[in-house]
Amino acid sequence: MTIAAPLARMKELETATASRLENQELQERFVQDNLQRIFRQIYRIVGNVHDAQDLTQEAFIKALQRQDQIKDELKAAHWLSRIATNTALDFLRRHGRIAFVELSSSSHSHGETPEAAMMRSEQRDWLAEGFERLTPRERAALVLRDMEDLPAEEVARRLDCSRATVRSHIANARAKLRKFAVRKGKL
Secondary structure, X not given: OOOHHHHHHHHHHHXXXXXXXXXXXXXXXXXXXXXXXXXXXXXXXXXXXXHHHHHHHHXXXXXXXXXXXXXXXXXXXXXXXXXXXHHHHHHHHXXXXXXXXXXXXXXXXOOOOHHHHHHHHHHHHHHHHHHOOOOHHHHHHHHHHHHOOOOHHHHHHHHOOOHHHXXXXXXXHHHHHHHHHHHHOOO
């Protein structure tokens, strides 16, 4: 009888260790599968690479700390995107600032003329300046709807608001950008 108790305890430890390793592997795969998508999503909202990197890490930490709340793996990507969006919006609210950097790391694409590269750069600068005029929620709605190509229902879920509010945010954002374009002579 004295040997049975330590053997049972060893078996429990082995099972617990195997479970921890399996959980760690699942977490690593979850991060690898979603890292680039979540970084791009956050970057498009905050517009700054360094902030997006920090916020991406923060979003994954939040998600992994609460991973027991998600039971359906199919819903995990949506759940993570919502955490990422909220993390980015909270950051913008806290800091009340917006910074934009280039969307492309290359200065020009292959075969592009210097004139075309300059035009593309001017368009990027114009768009960044226009985005500065939007509220964080307008910017997030516009990015999720037009750049991420999500349906309005999904954007509403991620921003925790109604579809009508999403449509309002997008309409306001487009109107502000249109007004800015007219004022800048782009339209």
